[in-house]
Amino acid sequence: MIFLTNLINGLSLGSVYAIIALGYTMVYGISKMLNFAHGDVIMVGAYISFCGTSYLGLPAWVSVVLAMAVCTALGIIIEGLAYRPLRGTGSLAVLITAIGVSYFLQNAALLIWGSAPKVFTSVFSGMGSSIRLFDGGLTVTWEAVFTLLIAILIMILMTMFTTRTKMGKAMRAVSEDNGAARLMGINVNSTISMTFAIGSALAAVAGVLLCSAYPALMPTTGAMPGIKAFTAAVFGGIGSIPGAMLGGILIGVIEVFGRAYISTELSDTIVFGVLIIVLLVKPTGLLGKKITEKV
Amino acid sequence: MKKEFMKKFAVVMLSLVMVFAMAACGGSSGGSSDSGSESAEAVLYVGATGPLTGGASFYGNAVKQGAMIAAEEINASETEFRIEFRMEDDEADGEKAVNAYHVLQDWGVQVVLGSVTTGSCVAVAGETFEDRVFEITPSASSSDVTNGKDNVFQVCFTDPNQGKTAANTILELYPDAKVAAIYNNSDPYSTGIFNAFKAEMEANGKELVEAATYPDDTNADYSAQLTACKSAGADVVLLPIYYTPASVILKQAADMGYEPTFFGLDGLDGILDMEGFDTSLAEGVMLMTPFNPWSDDAKVAEFVKKYQDAYGELPNQFAADGYDTMYVIYETFKAAGCTTDMSNEEICDAMVAAITGGFSYDGVTGEGMTWSTDGTVSKDPVVVVIKDGQYQDR
Numbered sequence: 001m002i003f004l005t006n007l008i009n010g011l012s013l014g015s016v017y018a019i020i021a022l023g024y025t026m027v028y029g030i031s032k033m034l035n036f037a038h039g040d041v042i043m044v045g046a047y048i049s050f051c052g053t054s055y056l057g058l059p060a061w062v063s064v065v066l067a068m069a070v071c072t073a074l075g076i077i078i079e080g081l082a083y084r085p086l087r088g089t090g091s092l093a094v095l096i097t098a099i100g101v102s103y104f105l106q107n108a109a110l111l112i113w114g115s116a117p118k119v120f121t122s123v124f125s126g127m128g129s130s131i132r133l134f135d136g137g138l139t140v141t142w143e144a145v146f147t148l149l150i151a152i153l154i155m156i157l158m159t160m161f162t163t164r165t166k167m168g169k170a171m172r173a174v175s176e177d178n179g180a181a182r183l184m185g186i187n188v189n190s191t192i193s194m195t196f197a198i199g200s201a202l203a204a205v206a207g208v209l210l211c212s213a214y215p216a217l218m219p220t221t222g223a224m225p226g227i228k229a230f231t232a233a234v235f236g237g238i239g240s241i242p243g244a245m246l247g248g249i250l251i252g253v254i255e256v257f258g259r260a261y262i263s264t265e266l267s268d269t270i271v272f273g274v275l276i277i278v279l280l281v282k283p284t285g286l287l288g289k290k291i292t293e294k295v
Numbered sequence: 296m297k298k299e300f301m302k303k304f305a306v307v308m309l310s311l312v313m314v315f316a317m318a319a320c321g322g323s324s325g326g327s328s329d330s331g332s333e334s335a336e337a338v339l340y341v342g343a344t345g346p347l348t349g350g351a352s353f354y355g356n357a358v359k360q361g362a363m364i365a366a367e368e369i370n371a372s373e374t375e376f377r378i379e380f381r382m383e384d385d386e387a388d389g390e391k392a393v394n395a396y397h398v399l400q401d402w403g404v405q406v407v408l409g410s411v412t413t414g415s416c417v418a419v420a421g422e423t424f425e426d427r428v429f430e431i432t433p434s435a436s437s438s439d440v441t442n443g444k445d446n447v448f449q450v451c452f453t454d455p456n457q458g459k460t461a462a463n464t465i466l467e468l469y470p471d472a473k474v475a476a477i478y479n480n481s482d483p484y485s486t487g488i489f490n491a492f493k494a495e496m497e498a499n500g501k502e503l504v505e506a507a508t509y510p511d512d513t514n515a516d517y518s519a520q521l522t523a524c525k526s527a528g529a530d531v532v533l534l535p536i537y538y539t540p541a542s543v544i545l546k547q548a549a550d551m552g553y554e555p556t557f558f559g560l561d562g563l564d565g566i567l568d569m570e571g572f573d574t575s576l577a578e579g580v581m582l583m584t585p586f587n588p589w590s591d592d593a594k595v596a597e598f599v600k601k602y603q604d605a606y607g608e609l610p611n612q613f614a615a616d617g618y619d620t621m622y623v624i625y626e627t628f629k630a631a632g633c634t635t636d637m638s639n640e641e642i643c644d645a646m647v648a649a650i651t652g653g654f655s656y657d658g659v660t661g662e663g664m665t666w667s668t669d670g671t672v673s674k675d676p677v678v679v680v681i682k683d684g685q686y687q688d689r
């Protein structure tokens with residue numbers, strides 16, 4: 001029973017990592033850059049949703065839509081102002097800019113919302129208390145159930161989007177060969193903007209789900225989950241959508257099991273240790289494709 | 296061409312916004328001074344370092360606001376000199392705290408109030424010990440702050456003292472309970488209390504059924520730790536941690552249907568003021584705090600009223616500590632017969648002799664506080680229980 005409880009906790013945590021990792025993976029796939037500000041977009045999404053419900057009195061789902069809208073706009077603005085001018089200047093410049101944007105978002109949040117932590121009211125709080133099975137021996141929260149379902153739903157939708165729609169195909173084309181895609185008449189700029197928009201909207205969803213399960217909201221809230229999700233994206237094979245999902249779930253489960261059965265102190269060490277082993281055996285990650293560089 | 300220009304313009308604008316945002320962060324760290332009067336008047340320069348920005352800024356700002364209320368009161372009644380108070384930002388970082396202390400030295404600091412957090416305070420205390428400047432901290436509770444430094448004093452009680460009192464209280468109230476603890480093993484405050492707690496419990500022949508740890512306060516998930524405590528059958532869970540992780544722990548425990556008695560320490564103070572916190576989660580939680588804003592005590596009520604008028608919120612324990620610390624500095628300064636034209640070293644020696652020589656102070660965080668030569672205060676933690684969203688005596 002304790003094993004089941006831990007498994008469910010791990011799946012719930014892993015689903016949040018998976019949604020964040022999807023954003024990382026899509027942006028990396030298309031622009032070959034690590035958007036380190038992604039974790040902070042999560043934090044902004046959570047704050048917007050918090051303001052929507054607490055200050056404006058909006059219903060939970062409206063506040064989530066609002067958060068997605070604001071984060072989508074934020075994603076497009078960040079890409080347009082901070083990353084686009086540097087495209088083609090080498091990956092290091094963009095990486096440093098991304099770190100700068102991350103600090104900018106954290107400090108802006110500190111100025112706007114202050115440093116005192118806020119307690120996020122779960123968007124599922126209207127659902128009543130958690131589900132109790134086996135005479136209370138096993139409790140499953142609604143947050144855990146919905147986080148997992150939403151993560152799977154998002155993965156299916158994203159896979160369909162990238163394989164079935166015109167825009168999705170354009171994204172894959174740009175990700176495979178930027179120059180050739182442009183020659184084929186694909187508008188690279190708007191395709192990359194679109195990717196950032198989708199990634200940031202996912203970040204807003206992830207922020208709301210993260211803070212629904214783990215309610216303390218601070219300007220640094222997104223930083224650590226962001227890093228873990230980045231690990232998950234690399235673990236599953238960066239650039240691969242099912243890989244991000246698998247990586248996220250595995251990282252969450254390994255983290256919780258490591259904490260429960262091995263050592264609470266070493267749980268992060270175990271997570272990163274597993275990552276190193278996987279990368280040694282399979283350098284492209286679990287589901288990553290091997291791409292031969294043509295010279 | 297025009298598009299290129301717009302792009303560049305936008306980039307320049309964004310960088311300007313960033314610069315201003317950073318400048319605003321830095322700007323707010325500038326200290327505040329009391330309303331100026333004629334310069335001929337004697338001035339006692341009291342400097343402080345504390346986190347005014349960053350994750351711990353909540354504590355720094357509370358101390359600053361409490362100390363400013365005390366300084367205003369003192370300046371309204373004192374005729375011989377006035378107190379100039381300035382707090383520099385140290386972001387709860389030892390290195391930045393030393394830099395902040397150097398800024399205060401350039402300003403002419405004579406007595407140091409601070410630092411607010413333990414790491415910073417240990418760093419600054421090393422400097423004030425060398426420079427012979429009197430230092431008293433409102434809230435840095437580790438024994439490392441005062442160890443081996445005759446010039447440093449504490450207004451808060453020490454971590455080991457809290458851990459010991461927590462153990463004795465639990466042994467007295469719940470003699471047959473199974474006791475567990477969840478603590479932050481990377482934080483000196485949390486581990487300091489836990490170690491003293493564990494030692495005292497074991498000295499009384501009681502083993503903890505579970506001691507779960509987590510690596511830092513930004514940790515989001517405590518389900519594994521709670522599951523361990525639950526499966527060990529713990530009825531009392533000690534939480535020697537700050538209120539942010541505690542708020543998550545209380546919610547996750549409620550979600551999993553685990554209802555032990557949670558026993559917190561002064562780090563839990565502030566949990567009821569968290570924006571959006573469902574106070575029913577904290578119902579029945581016990582904690583130890585030196586300050587109860589709902590107390591009937593006249594002195595406390597007056598301070599709470601002034602604080603609410605000035606800042607529109609209830610003072611927490613850090614604000615109360617800041618308030619008391621400013622008064623302790625003032626009273627000791629007077630008791631030692633110091634004047635503002637004395638050198639820092641003379642002031643330091645006279646104040647050290649005065650504070651350890653039968654000086655006693657009644658404040659909002661305790662009555663009859665006295666200080667021993669090792670820098671610690673004699674003041675007993677008070678155990679309160681949260682009922683109807685307020686602290687009540689148990």
